[in-house]
Amino acid sequence: MKQLKFDAVVIGGGAAGMSAAAELRSRGYSALVIEREEELGGILLQCIHNGFGLIEFNEELSGPEFAQRIEERAVALGIETLCGTTVLEIRREGGFNVVYGVSSKHGGLRVEARAVVLAMGCRERNRGNIRIPGSRPSGVYTAGLAQRLVNIDGYLPGKDVVIIGSGDIGLIMARRLSWSGCKVHGVVEILPYPSGLTRNIVQCLEDFGIPLYLSHLTTNIRGKDRVKAVEITPVENGAVRFDKSFEIPCDTVLLSVGLVPENELSRGLGVEINPATNGPWVDSRLMTNVPGVFACGNVLHVHDLVDYVAEEARRAGACAAQWLAGDSPSRELRLKTGSNVRYLNPAKVDPDRENKIYLRSMVVKNSAVLEVRMDGKVVKSLKKAHVQPSEMLSLTLGPKDFADPGQMSANQAVQVEIAIV
Amino acid sequence: MKFEAPGAAYSLKPAAGTTDWAGRLGRPARPVEACEKPGSVYILKKPAAGDNIQDVAATTRKAARTTERYMTNRAEVYDVAIIGAGVCGANIARKLSQYELRVALLEKEIDVSLGTSKANSGIVHGGFHDNKKYLKARLELKGALMFERLHEELDFPFERCGIVVVALHEDELRTIEQLYLQGVENGVIGIEMCSRERMLELEPKLSPDTMGGLYAPSGGIVEPYRFVFSLVESARKNGVDLITEFAAALARRKDDEWILTALDGREIRARYVVNSAGLFADTLSKAFGAEDFTIKPRKGEYYLLDKMTRAKPNRVVFPVPTAVSKGMLIIPTVEGTVLIGPTASAVEDKEDFSTTRQELEKILQSARIMIPSISETDVITSFAGLRPTCGEDFIVELSAKVPHLVQVAAIQSPGLTASPAIGEYVKDLLKKDGLRLVEKPDWDPYVDKVRRARDLSPWELDEMVAKDPAYGDIVCRCERVSEAEIVQAIRAGHSTLDGIKYVTRAQMGRCQGGFCAYKIIKILMRETGMSYEEVTKRGGGSYVLRGEL
Ligand SMILES: Cc1cc2nc3c(=O)[nH]c(=O)nc-3n(C[C@H](O)[C@H](O)[C@H](O)COP(=O)(O)OP(=O)(O)OC[C@H]3O[C@@H](n4cnc5c(N)ncnc54)[C@H](O)[C@@H]3O)c2cc1C
Ligand SMILES: Cc1cc2nc3c(=O)[nH]c(=O)nc-3n(C[C@H](O)[C@H](O)[C@H](O)COP(=O)(O)OP(=O)(O)OC[C@H]3O[C@@H](n4cnc5c(N)ncnc54)[C@H](O)[C@@H]3O)c2cc1C
Numbered sequence: 026m027k028q029l030k031f032d033a034v035v036i037g038g039g040a041a042g043m044s045a046a047a048e049l050r051s052r053g054y055s056a057l058v059i060e061r062e063e064e065l066g067g068i069l070l071q072c073i074h075n076g077f078g079l080i081e082f083n084e085e086l087s088g089p090e091f092a093q094r095i096e097e098r099a100v101a102l103g104i105e106t107l108c109g110t111t112v113l114e115i116r117r118e119g120g121f122n123v124v125y126g127v128s129s130k131h132g133g134l135r136v137e138a139r140a141v142v143l144a145m146g147c148r149e150r151n152r153g154n155i156r157i158p159g160s161r162p163s164g165v166y167t168a169g170l171a172q173r174l175v176n177i178d179g180y181l182p183g184k185d186v187v188i189i190g191s192g193d194i195g196l197i198m199a200r201r202l203s204w205s206g207c208k209v210h211g212v213v214e215i216l217p218y219p220s221g222l223t224r225n226i227v228q229c230l231e232d233f234g235i236p237l238y239l240s241h242l243t244t245n246i247r248g249k250d251r252v253k254a255v256e257i258t259p260v261e262n263g264a265v266r267f268d269k270s271f272e273i274p275c276d277t278v279l280l281s282v283g284l285v286p287e288n289e290l291s292r293g294l295g296v297e298i299n300p301a302t303n304g305p306w307v308d309s310r311l312m313t314n315v316p317g318v319f320a321c322g323n324v325l326h327v328h329d330l331v332d333y334v335a336e337e338a339r340r341a342g343a344c345a346a347q348w349l350a351g352d353s354p355s356r357e358l359r360l361k362t363g364s365n366v367r368y369l370n371p372a373k374v375d376p377d378r379e380n381k382i383y384l385r386s387m388v389v390k391n392s393a394v395l396e397v398r399m400d401g402k403v404v405k406s407l408k409k410a411h412v413q414p415s416e417m418l419s420l421t422l423g424p425k426d427f428a429d430p431g432q433m434s435a436n437q438a439v440q441v442e443i444a445i446v
Numbered sequence: 447m448k449f450e451a452p453g454a455a456y457s458l459k460p461a462a463g464t465t466d467w468a469g470r471l472g473r474p475a476r477p478v479e480a481c482e483k484p485g486s487v488y489i490l491k492k493p494a495a496g497d498n499i500q501d502v503a504a505t506t507r508k509a510a511r512t513t514e515r516y517m518t519n520r521a522e523v524y525d526v527a528i529i530g531a532g533v534c535g536a537n538i539a540r541k542l543s544q545y546e547l548r549v550a551l552l553e554k555e556i557d558v559s560l561g562t563s564k565a566n567s568g569i570v571h572g573g574f575h576d577n578k579k580y581l582k583a584r585l586e587l588k589g590a591l592m593f594e595r596l597h598e599e600l601d602f603p604f605e606r607c608g609i610v611v612v613a614l615h616e617d618e619l620r621t622i623e624q625l626y627l628q629g630v631e632n633g634v635i636g637i638e639m640c641s642r643e644r645m646l647e648l649e650p651k652l653s654p655d656t657m658g659g660l661y662a663p664s665g666g667i668v669e670p671y672r673f674v675f676s677l678v679e680s681a682r683k684n685g686v687d688l689i690t691e692f693a694a695a696l697a698r699r700k701d702d703e704w705i706l707t708a709l710d711g712r713e714i715r716a717r718y719v720v721n722s723a724g725l726f727a728d729t730l731s732k733a734f735g736a737e738d739f740t741i742k743p744r745k746g747e748y749y750l751l752d753k754m755t756r757a758k759p760n761r762v763v764f765p766v767p768t769a770v771s772k773g774m775l776i777i778p779t780v781e782g783t784v785l786i787g788p789t790a791s792a793v794e795d796k797e798d799f800s801t802t803r804q805e806l807e808k809i810l811q812s813a814r815i816m817i818p819s820i821s822e823t824d825v826i827t828s829f830a831g832l833r834p835t836c837g838e839d840f841i842v843e844l845s846a847k848v849p850h851l852v853q854v855a856a857i858q859s860p861g862l863t864a865s866p867a868i869g870e871y872v873k874d875l876l877k878k879d880g881l882r883l884v885e886k887p888d889w890d891p892y893v894d895k896v897r898r899a900r901d902l903s904p905w906e907l908d909e910m911v912a913k914d915p916a917y918g919d920i921v922c923r924c925e926r927v928s929e930a931e932i933v934q935a936i937r938a939g940h941s942t943l944d945g946i947k948y949v950t951r952a953q954m955g956r957c958q959g960g961f962c963a964y965k966i967i968k969i970l971m972r973e974t975g976m977s978y979e980e981v982t983k984r985g986g987g988s989y990v991l992r993g994e995l
Binding site: 026061109111113114125126127128129130131132133134135148149151152153154156158159160161162163164166167169170173174175178179180181182183184205244245247249250251276277289292 | 802
C-alpha cells in the first residue's frame with residue numbers, strides 16, 4: 026500500500042483537475058492529481074475538432090491542444106500526477122480527507138490530504154435514461170463512446186446512422202461520421218429547439234444537408250441482432266402523434282441526450298447533491314458541505330465550453346488555497362433561483378468580494394433581462410439578446426452590488442434572487 | 447478459411463418419421479467444409495498458403511476449450527444429452543456430473559443462460575403462492591431450501607432478504623389471509639400476517655395507504671445468470687461437455703441411441719436425452735416425435751433502477767396476486783440495483799424481447815402505488831423476458847411416446863426457484879428409466895471463487911494487485927470491475943460483450959458501457975485474437991464495429 030500526504034488532492038485530470046491543481050501550486054501548496062486514464066486531458070483528448078480556447082487563450086484550438094497547454098503549465102508549476110490510478114473512495118479520517126485508490130503499477134494507494142478537489146467530469150445519459158422502448162440490438166452507442174471509438178481507436182461504429190438528441194457531441198459526431206464516409210440520416214430532437222450550440226447546428230448539420238427533426242420523439246428501436254431502424258413520432262402541441270410515426274432504416278443509433286455529473290465518489294463521502302445540477306451544493310468558495318472538499322468542472326455542473334471549466338477550476342483552486350491558509354468568508358448570502366432559472370452555481374455569495382455565478386435558463390427567450398433582486402428590490406440587471414437552456418449564462422456580483430452592507434450583516438435572512446424576465 | 451468437420455457422419459438426411467424443425471431446415475444446410483465460423487466442435491484445417499496465420503491461431507484458441515474433449519472422444523456415445531443451457535439444463539447437468547456418466551450440455555446460443563433464465567425477477571420464491579397439488583409448488587418448496595448449500599459451493603450472488611406482500615385495500619386483506627394459510631399448509635417457515643404498522647416498520651418506504659400484508663422471511667433473491675454460469679462451470683469441472691452454438695434440430699433413433707443433428711449439420715449421439723429447451727421445448731418435442739404441446743410465450747417487461755435510487759426497499763415487495771399473475775414487483779437485487787416489473791402480455795414471437803412504451807408506463811404506475819418515491823429519473827435500462835407457458839403446471843416427465851426422453855417444459859415461474867429440485871427430479875426420472883447411477887468418488891462441488899474488485903477493501907485490493915497487476919486496472923467504473931475479472935471471464939469462454947457483462951457486471955451499471963465498452967472490446971481482441979469485425983454483443987449478427995478509418 027502506497028501512502029502519501031499532500032496539501033491537496035485533485036481527483037480527475039481533465040481540464041478542471043489540471044487547472045485547479047496548477048492554481049494550488051502557484052499559491053505554494055503541494056497538489057497531487059489522480060487520473061484513471063494513462064494520460065492527463067480527460068474528455069478533451071477525444072475532441073479533435075476545433076472550437077476550444079477562444080476565451081482562455083484567445084485562439085481556436087483542438088481539444089488535445091487545449092489539454093496540452095494547460096498540462097504544460099500545470100507541470101511547469103510542479104503538480105504531481107498519478108495516472109492509470111482509479112480513486113475508489115474518499116473518507117473522513119480524524120479530521121483529514123483520505124483518498125483511496127488503486128493502480129496496476131502501485132497497487133493500493135492511500136493519500137492523506139487537507140483539501141480535496143473533485144474534478145471527475147461527467148458521463149453521458151444513455152438509452153435507458155431516456156427510456157426508448159424496443160429491442161436491444163447492438164449498434165446503439167452514446168455519442169461520446171462513438172467519438173472515442175472513431176477519434177482514438179480508429180473504428181467506425183456503423184455506416185448508416187441516426188442521431189438521437191441534438192446535443193453538441195451528437196452534432197459534432199454527425200459531421201465527423203459524414204467526413205468518414207458514413208451516411209447520417211438525421212438528428213432527432215424531442216424539444217422544439219436544438220439543445221446544442223447554434224454554431225454546431227450550422228457547421229455540423231446544415232453544411233452537410235443532414236435533416237434535423239425537431240419536436241420528434243424516438244418511439245422505438247428495431248432489429249434483433251443489429252439495429253435495423255428507428256421509429257420516429259412527431260409531437261404536436263404536447264401530443265405524441267402515433268398516427269404519424271415513421272421509420273428511418275439505419276444500422277447505428279447514436280445518443281446525444283445530455284450529460285450527468287459523475288458524483289458517486291462524492292455521495293460516498295456524504296457530499297450533498299443539488300438535484301437541479303446533479304452536482305454538489307457548493308458555497309461561495311465552491312466548497313461542498315464537507316469541510317475542505319471543493320468541486321469544479323463538469324462534476325459540479327455540465328458546462329458548454331471548456332474555457333468556462335478552466336476559469337471555474339482556477340477559482341476552486343484559489344479558494345482551496347485560501348481555505349488551506351485558514352481564510353474563510355465572514356458571511357455568505359444564499360442565492361435563490363427566481364423565475365425561469367434552472368440553477369445557479371454557486372448557490373451562495375460572499376458579499377465582501379467579487380463572485381462569478383454561472384446559471385442556466387429554463388426558457389428560450391429573445392431580449393431577456395437577467396435580474397438580481399435583494400429583498401425584492403432590483404439591484405442589478407443585465408440585458409441579453411437571446412437566452413436558451415443550452416447556453417450557459419454568467420454574471421458577477423461584487424460588494425458594490427450589495428446595498429447597505431451594514432443592514433445586511435444584521436439581517437442574515439436577506440434574500441438575493443436571480444431571475445430571467 | 448475452411449474448416450473440417452471432425453466426424454465422418456455428417457449427412458443431413460432426417461430419418462423417416464422425424465419432424466422438421468420449425469421450417470428452419472428448409473434452407474439448405476451449409477456444407478460443413480464451407481463453414482466460415484468455427485462452431486465449437488470444428489477443427490481447423492492446417493493453414494493453407496495464403497491463409498492469415500494470425501486468424502487461424504485466434505479461431506483455434508477460441509474453439510479449443512469446448513472442443514478438446516469432444517474431439518478426442520468424437521466417436522463416443524453420450525449417456526445423456528441435455529438440450530438447452532438455461533437454469534434447468536444447468537441444474538440437471540450439474541446433478542448428473544455427480545455420477546459416472548458422459549454428459550453433453552447442448553446450447554444453441556453462443557453462451558449459456560441467454561434465454562428465459564437471463565431475464566426474470568431473480569426471486570427465490572416464498573412458497574405461499576401456489577397450492578401443493580401442483581408439481582411446480584412441490585418443486586418450488588424443495589428447490590428454495592437448496593439455495594444455501596448451492597450458494598456456499600458455487601459462489602453466485604444470493605441473499606435471503608425476505609418477501610412482503612402489500613395489501614392496499616380492505617378486500618385485499620382476505621387474499622392475504624388465504625396466502626398465509628396456504629403458506630402455513632405448505633410448511634413455510636416464519637411466515638406472518640402483518641398489520642399496517644408492522645408493514646411500515648418492515649418497509650418504511652411503502653405507501654401510507656398500506657392496509658396490512660404478509661411477510662415471508664425465507665424468500666430471497668439471486669442473480670439468475672450468475673447462478674447458471676456457476677452451475678455450468680461446476681458441471682464442466684466435473685466432466686460435462688458444454689457445446690455451444692449447437693441448435694438441435696432433428697432427432698432420430700438408431701441402435702438404441704438418439705442421434706441429434708444441429709442446424710449446421712453437426713451430430714451428437716446419446717442414450718438418453720433431456721429436452722430443457724425452454725421456449726422451444728415444444729418444437730423439439732415434435733422433432734423427437736414425442737408429445738404434442740404448444741409453448742406460448744408471455745412477455746414480462748422490466749425497468750432497472752440505479753443503485754442510488756431512494757426508493758429501494760429492504761425486501762422484495764409484491765402486490766396482492768390476481769388469478770393470472772403474481773403482479774408487478776419491486777425487487778432490491780443482490781447487486782444493489784432495483785428492478786420493477788414484470789408486466790404480463792401474451793405474444794407470438796419467441797424471439798421478441800422488445801419493450802413497449804405502454805407496458806413500461808404501466809410498470810412505473812403500479813410500482814408507485816406501492817412505493818410512491820419511485821422516480822423515472824432512476825431508470826438505467828429496460829428489458830423483457832418471455833415466460834414459456836403451457837397450461838398451469840410444469841411438465842417434468844418421461845415421454846410416454848418415445849423412449850429415453852425426459853421432457854422439462856413449460857417451466858415458467860417459479861422455475862428458477864424450483865430448478866435445483868428439477869435437477870434432482872430429472873435424475874430420479876432417468877434412474878427410473880434405467881440409467882445406472884454410480885457416484886463419482888472425486889466429485890468436486892466447489893468452483894473457484896473469483897475475487898472481485900468491488901468486494902475488496904483498498905488493502906485487500908493492494909494484495910491482489912501484487913499477485914495480478916490487472917486487478918489494479920479498473921475497467922468498469924460504475925460497477926468497479928477490474929481487468930483481471932474480465933480476462934478471467936474471457937478465459938472461461940465468454941467471448942461476447944453481453945457474456946462478459948453477465949459474468950462480471952461490467953457495462954451493467956449506470957453508464958451502460960458508455961465508458962468501458964471500448965476497453966472491453968480491446969481486451970477481448972487482445973485475449974482471443976479476434977479482429978474488430980468478429981466482436982459481437984451476443985453472437986450471430988450482433989457485430990459491434992463496422993469498419994476502420
Ligand atoms: C464529448 C464532448 C465534446 C465537447 N466539445 C466541446 C467543444 O467543442 N468546445 C468546448 O469548449 N467544450 C467542449 N466540451 C466541453 C469540455 O470539453 C468539457 O466540459 C471539459 O473538458 C470538462 O472538463 P472536466 O475536467 O470537468 O472533465 P473531464 O475532461 O471529463 O475530466 C474528468 C477526468 O476525471 C477522471 N476521473 C473520473 N473519475 C475518476 C476516479 N474515480 N479516479 C480517477 N480519475 C477519475 C476521468 O478519467 C477524466 O479524465 C465537450 C465535452 C464533451 C463531453
Ligand atoms: C418475466 C419473468 C419473471 C420470472 N421471475 C421468476 C422468479 O422471480 N423466480 C423464479 O423462480 N422464476 C421466475 N421466472 C421463471 C424462470 O425464469 C424460468 O422458469 C426459468 O428461467 C426457465 O429456465 P429453462 O432452463 O427452462 O429455460 P431457458 O432459460 O429458456 O433455457 C432454455 C435454453 O435452451 C436453449 N435452446 C432452445 N432451443 C434449443 C435448441 N434447439 N438446441 C439447443 N438449445 C436450445 C435456449 O437458447 C435456452 O438457453 C420468471 C420468468 C419470467 C419470464
